[in-house]
Amino acid sequence: MGIKGKATSLIEEFKAFAFKGNIVDMAIGIIIGAAFGKIVNSFVSDVVMPLVTALIAKCGGQDAGEGLKTLAYTTAEGITIPYGTFIGEVLNFLIVAFAVFLLMKKFLGFMQNMRKKKAEEEAAAAAAPAAPPEPTAEEKLLTEIRDLLKNK
Secondary structure: OOHHHHHHHHHHHHHHHHOOHHHHHHHHHHHHHHHHHHHHHHHHHHHHHHHHHHHHHHHHOOOOOOHHHHOOEEOOOOOEEOHHHHHHHHHHHHHHHHHHHHHHHHHHHHHHHHHHHHHHHHHHHHHOOOOOOOOOHHHHHHHHHHHHHHHO
């Protein structure tokens, strides 16, 4: 096989790999996951963290006007440790992890129930003997004639 044949073979193998259903499904999942991550980031930074900041400011007497910037600790040496950012990232992680857990739990549970139901239906169909077919009109007529001849 020449170089051209090897290159064509390689391209065909790549097409078969890249356009398989699993790869496309995975790519769609990654894109949706990235979009979901942006939603969670916005939720945490725009909704949750201002509430946390206000709560900490109320308890500690700090000014809540600066948002996440107030959630920082400054040492005597002037070093600032922005722990508000860390809290935000932890909340991001927990929300995403919980959402993925629920999704997978429900999705896998649904899939398991569907498989279980299908297996039960197949088992019931296999266990029940097939009912004999309904006799045709001709067979019914022949049966009546037989019975009449038997009674004579």
